[in-house]
Amino acid sequence: MKLRGLLVLLLIAALATGGFFWWKRHAAASPSGLGKAAYARTEAILAKGPRPAGSPGLKAVQGYVTAELENVGWSVKEQAFKRNTPAGEIAFVNLRARFAPKGGDPWKTTPTGILCAHLDSKRIPGVEFLGADDAASACAAIVEMARFLAKHRPEQAAGLELVFFDGEEAFGHSITTLDGLYGSREYAGLWRNQAQKPRFGILLDMIGHKNLRIQLPADSPKDLKERVLQAAQQENAGKHFGVSPGVIIDDHVPLNAVGIPTIDVIADFSNTTWWHNHAGGKDDLSIISAESLDLSMRVTLRTLEGLLDKNAAKP
Numbered sequence: 001m002k003l004r005g006l007l008v009l010l011l012i013a014a015l016a017t018g019g020f021f022w023w024k025r026h027a028a029a030s031p032s033g034l035g036k037a038a039y040a041r042t043e044a045i046l047a048k049g050p051r052p053a054g055s056p057g058l059k060a061v062q063g064y065v066t067a068e069l070e071n072v073g074w075s076v077k078e079q080a081f082k083r084n085t086p087a088g089e090i091a092f093v094n095l096r097a098r099f100a101p102k103g104g105d106p107w108k109t110t111p112t113g114i115l116c117a118h119l120d121s122k123r124i125p126g127v128e129f130l131g132a133d134d135a136a137s138a139c140a141a142i143v144e145m146a147r148f149l150a151k152h153r154p155e156q157a158a159g160l161e162l163v164f165f166d167g168e169e170a171f172g173h174s175i176t177t178l179d180g181l182y183g184s185r186e187y188a189g190l191w192r193n194q195a196q197k198p199r200f201g202i203l204l205d206m207i208g209h210k211n212l213r214i215q216l217p218a219d220s221p222k223d224l225k226e227r228v229l230q231a232a233q234q235e236n237a238g239k240h241f242g243v244s245p246g247v248i249i250d251d252h253v254p255l256n257a258v259g260i261p262t263i264d265v266i267a268d269f270s271n272t273t274w275w276h277n278h279a280g281g282k283d284d285l286s287i288i289s290a291e292s293l294d295l296s297m298r299v300t301l302r303t304l305e306g307l308l309d310k311n312a313a314k315p
Helices: 002-028 032-046 054-072 132-152 184-189 222-234 252-257 277-280 291-306
Strands: 074-085 088-099 113-118 160-165 199-207 215-216 241-243 262-267
Touching: 002 215, 032 054, 032 132, 032 291, 054 074, 054 088, 054 132, 054 160, 074 184, 088 132, 088 184, 113 132, 113 184, 113 291, 132 199, 132 291, 160 184, 160 199, 199 252, 199 291, 215 222, 222 241, 222 262, 222 291, 252 262, 262 291
Parallel strands: 113 160, 113 199, 199 262, 215 241
Antiparallel strands: 074 088, 088 160, 215 262
16 A cells, blocks of 8 residues: 555656646746837837938937847847938848857857848838837847847747848838848848758737737748747737738748748738828837737747747748
8 A cells, every 4th residue: 555655646746747847838938028128128219219221210229229139148240231222322231140058159050040020110201200010119029039038048049040120111102122121132142042041030020019910921931820820829819810811021021032931920000090100190109019019929939939949840
C-alpha cells in the first residue's frame, strides 16, 4: 500500500509539475499590459508632429526609435538612399535593427524573420496629418515588442530583423508602380539575389484603432494567414481578425516579390473618415486604443513564437 501510495503521489507531482510548466509557457505567450506602453510611445511619436519623408519630424522620430531600441540592446543601421518622386528628389532612410543576446555581430547571419512597419506619414498639402494609426501605432508597437523580446525572449529577438520603412506613402493621391513603397522596394532589393533569405515577414499597419477590425489581404501566404488567424483565436480576438475580399497594396508586396513570404496585418480602412483625413476625420491620438494595441501585439507575439520556434515547420 505504501508503494502504491508513493507511486500515486509521484504521478500527481509529475502532472502538477507538467501542468505548471504548460501554464507558464501558455502565460508567457500572452503578455499583458504592453498596450499601455505602446499607446504612450504612439503619443511620443505624434508629439514630434507630421513626419512625411524628408521632413524634420521624421528625422526626430527616427532618432527616437533608434535610441529606444539601442537602450535595450538592439543594433540599429540606417539604409539611406535617394529617389526621384513627384515632389522632386527625396532622401529616404530605412531603419534596420537586429539583436544579439550573447554578443557578437548580429549582422553576419540571416534573420529567420522580419517584423516591419512604415514610419513616415502622408504629405497632404495644407493639412497637418499626424498618421496616428497610419502607422505610428504599428511602429510604437514594434518598439515595445522589441523591448519585451529583448528582456523576456532574447532567443526569439535574435531571430528577427526589425525594419521601419521610409516612404511608404505616395506623394500623389495613391500608390502606383512609380510612387510609394519607396523604402520597402529599396529594402527588398537587398535580398533579391541572396541565396539565403528570411523565412517570413510580418508587416503591421493600422493596428491601434479603437474599433479594431484587421483584414488580412486575400492573397496572403496561406501558412502565415492561418497562423495569424489561429493566434487571434487563441488570444480570444477572433472577432477582430478576418480576411479582406481583395488584395491590398502595401509594404509586404516588394518582400513577397523577392521571395520572402510576408503577411500584412492591417485594419480595414475602407469607408472611413480618418484614413488620410478623408471627409474631415482626423488620424490622431483620439482614435487610438491601448486595448486594441495590446490585442494586436499579443496576436503578433503569439504568431512570432510559432514561427521562431526552431522545431516549427517552415512556412
